[in-house]
Amino acid sequence: MDKLRDLVIAALAITLTSFTYALPDRIGDFALLDSDGAFHQLSRYRNREALVLMSFDSRCASIDTAIGQLKSLQRDWSDQGVAFGLIDSSGGADIQTTRATKARHGLDLPLLIDNGQLVTETLRLTRAGEVAILDPERLTLIYRGVALESAAQSLANEIAGTADNTIITESGGCELNFPxxxxxxxxxxxxxxxxxxxxxxxxxxxxxxxxxxxxxxxxxxxxxxxxxxxxxxxxxxxxxxxxxxxxxxxxxxxxxxxxxxxxxxxxxxxxxxxxxxxxxxxxxxLQFPDRREWQLGEPDFIIKAPTHEIPATGVLDYINVEVDLPFEEDKWVRSVQYIAGDEAVLH
Structure with missing residues (x-):
């Protein structure tokens, strides 16, 4: 009986280990600004089937070829709920130079600025022109490699719900440096x-x-x-x-x-x-100043808000507090300071 139990436990362990190994690599959430100042966060693309990002370095001689491959992938898949973008992985890019480079290449895709290269590191991108296909819902990496047939197959698997591991292919672009x-x-x-x-x-x-x-x-x-x-x-x-x-x-x-x-x-x-x-x-x-003291001296006018009872846990509706102001003419406001009765309830 003990031998049978051991066999069952061993079989279960093998099954669980195999299942865990097959899952796509989790990379977590991240956010970057693009060259136009727009904010992009991976989890905010969860209404899309996938997000495709290509590492970009304008100094790489083969980058135009890689961009052409990405545009071809975009033409085939953008109408199926797949979003596309570039990520400047060169590190320390000047914003004006980046904008000029984007215009020179005729790019109509968002170009995300990763000056610290931390997102590039997280995605494990190592070469310019390398593509990462991401699942915004599960925050996982589906594919990393060139934007060719293998990338298209990974997109097809992701949309069909059969992408059960991370596919890695070799990339031939310029090597990225991470000093x-x-x-x-x-x-x-x-x-x-x-x-x-x-x-x-x-x-x-x-x-x-x-x-x-x-x-x-x-x-x-x-x-x-x-x-x-x-x-x-x-x-x-x-x-x-x-x-x-x-x-x-x-x-x-x-x-x-x-x-x-x-x-x-x-x-x-x-x-x-x-x-x-x-x-x-x-x-x-560390020592901190008393937050209950006026930072700019005694104010010209002080408003005392009504007391609110805040529970330790749970969710509260937003409360708008209206106060009467005695002023009969317009006033210039230099500064406003709030002093809470109990800072522990603030966030």
């Missing part, structure tokens, strides 16, 4: 001297005990525990907040994060978020 990835693979970004200062500058003022962030970034242990979520919100541009288009003006209080800082954070997380050798943890020593 920061190679540098960080050789020497991990240091938590105490590189990672913690970024968090302190960009995140910790909200992500602190009693702050408006949903969790505190007040130690290495907290960062390590939340590292998968941190990686996701960085790659989807949900965080840091107030990410206005950097190519249209500049706002002094916008949370701009440099490509280098993003690369440091993501590569550090991918390496397992190591603690490093420093004895002290910089994030445990």
């Amino acid at each position: 920061m990835r190679e540098s960080h693979l050789a020497t991990n970004p240091d938590y105490a001297t590189e990672i913690a200062p970024i968090i302190a500058e960009q995140c910790a003022s909200c992500h602190r005990e009693g702050g408006i962030g949903p969790f505190a970034m007040d130690s290495h242990l907290m960062l390590q525990g939340w590292s998968p979520m941190i990686r996701e919100v960085l790659l989807t541009k949900r965080m840091p907040p107030t990410q206005v288009d950097p190519y249209v003006g500049h706002f002094s209080n916008a949370r701009y994060m440099s490509d280098l800082d993003l690369q440091k954070l993501v590569h550090w997380i991918d390496a397992g978020a190591p603690r490093g050798g420093a004895d002290a943890d910089p994030l445990t020593q």
Whole structure:
């Protein structure tokens, strides 16, 4: 009886292992701006059957041939619910140069700007002209290779619902260089001297005990525990907040994060978020000003809003609070500051 039970368990394990192996590679969600400033997020294409992205580098001699292959694929599949685009994988592309290059090639496809190359790395694209076919619903990679018959077959399988693994074919385009990835693979970004200062500058003022962030970034242990979520919100541009288009003006209080800082954070997380050798943890020593003090001095006019009871869990309808203003003429408003009764309910 024990022998029969062992055989059944072994057979079940083999079946489960085979099934898991056959699933397409999950790559997760991501978002990029294109050369015209439009926002593109993989999960927002879930109403499409698939998203096809081709790595683009204007310096590659064979890029025109690859673009021709992509356009041929687009003609055959765009009316079947497949979206197409390019991703500038060269790293550090100047926006004006990118726009001129797009015009010179006569491209009518969105050209996504991946200056930090983090999305290109996530898609495991290694050559210019290489194509990635993505399932926006499952956030998986269906195909990576050239835009030829094998790509078309993968699209057919995806639309038919039979794409059960990731197909990889060889690509012959120019090799892409990833200098920061190679540098960080050789020497991990240091938590105490590189990672913690970024968090302190960009995140910790909200992500602190009693702050408006949903969790505190007040130690290495907290960062390590939340590292998968941190990686996701960085790659989807949900965080840091107030990410206005950097190519249209500049706002002094916008949370701009440099490509280098993003690369440091993501590569550090991918390496397992190591603690490093420093004895002290910089994030445990941060001090914050009292948010209940007026930042610009006593205001000229203070409005006291009614108290609201906020449950610890659940979903609330949006509440519009109307207040009476005693002014009889127009006023110029220099600034507005809100002081919450309990910051823990804010987000």
